[in-house]
Amino acid sequence: MNNFTFQNPTKLVFGKGSIAQLPKEISKKAKVMLTFGGGSVKNNGVYSQVIAALEGYNLVEFWGIEPNPKVETLRKAVELGKAEKVDFILAVGGGSTLDGTKLIAAAIPYAGDAWELVLNPKLIKTAVPFASVMTLPATGSEMNSGAVISNVATKEKFAFHAHFPQFAVLDPEVTYSLPPYQIACGIADTFVHVMEQYLTSPGQSLLMDRWAEGILKTLTEIAPEIDENPQDYDLMSTYMLCATMALNGFIAMGVPQDWATHMIGHELTALHGLTHGESLAIVLPATMTVLSEQKKDKILQYGERIFGITKGSDGLRVAEIIARTEAFFRSLGLHTRLSELNIGEETIAEIERRFDERGVKFGECQNVNGAVARAILECCL
Ligand code: NZQ
Ligand code: ZN
Secondary structure, eight states, X not given: OOOOOOOOOOEEEESTTGGGGHHHHSOTTOEEEEEEOSSHHHHSSHHHHHHHHTTTSEEEEEOOOOSSOBHHHHHHXXXXXXHHTOOEXXXXXXXXXXXXXXXXXXXXXXXXXXXXXXXXXXGOOOOOOEEEEEOSOSSOGGGSSEEEEEETTTTEEEEEEOOOOSEEEEOGGGGGGOXXXXXXXXXXXXXXXXXXHHSSOSSSOHHHHHHHHHHHHHHHHHHHHHHHOTTOHHHHHHHHHHHXXXXXXXXXXXXOOOOHHHHHHHHHHHHHOOOHHHHHHHHHHHHHHHTTTTTHHHHHHHHHHHHOOOOSOHHHHHHHHHHHHHHHHHHTXXXXXXXXXXXXXXXXXXXXXXXXXXXXXXXXXXXBOHHHHHHHHHHTO
């Protein structure tokens, strides 16, 4: 196990009716900016619950943070936050609303342009404190310091890390209004977050392996049940906690991490607007295939413990395990092939070009460069 430092300061406020607890978490003296997406919270009653809970507070609202939040939109929120001198920000929505809010929070006290902070997070010295009412279990953004921001002008999408949310309100009942496609993408995203921290080399940490496998196994068990009963409180509670636990650092202690699938997925989103979870469902099986020699021992462990695959030669088992992984994503209703979305050589060449130009070396062995990304993408066709 590698040395590590672990600290996660985000408080979780979990359960039915927990939005009503907001006044316990935010000072009455604060001038609060509420940030929202495109309006789902107006239709499902979350907006009215938040407004009722924050009665008597000095509130400013910013609407319109889109999926894959764009810096072009966030700049307007930064201007509003500066003009209004807000001293707390509450993101009410999915991962995009919260990711956008992480940049808004860092850019309000910053004199330059917000995109500079995405490209060079070392410039972030301070941030307006922020928190979230999370309405979509997927990103883990509610309990981590990461955010992924898109730039329309340059067709780029980059992650940065800065501040953690102060708290996260997680009421599983708010997920009842999620469209099935968003649930499918959320489950896929959660699954791949675990895989990025787990599917590297064996023997690093028995405990991290078991925690990771616990989340993976739980997701494969609840996914078909959620499909039948998307308004079952216990199922949605389990799903919501899986998403938070998958990317809050708990399964990453002392182990190597991969993230090549995410980096390639971000390019597909930047170039074609793919929904994040679906981009991962397409790329992960191909990453496993292309790097199957390097990851073989862990793939075999994963296949045995998650899918009960124990028979046959190593090569046959690896192929079956990758096929089962792809079948899991398809069972969610997601595409798993680029050709299904009419994406082909032109995109592969552009991603290879970008990775070569940036000199990237992704993955636990730092060997996913432009050429390896090309091989992975060709395997997604
Ligand atoms: O915008 P509104 O109207 O609110 O609707 C949203 C949006 O259209 C809707 N939605 C959210 N909660 C709902 C709901 N609809 C009905 N009922 C609800 N309860 O769902 C749509 C998608 O929302 P979005 O926030 O974009 O989804 P998600 O939470 O999956 O976030 C995706 C973004 O997070 C980034 C992704 O790259 C992508 O940009 N990620 C962030 C990470 C992080 N911060 O650590 C890690 C991830 O790997 C990921 O990259
Ligand atoms: Zn993700």
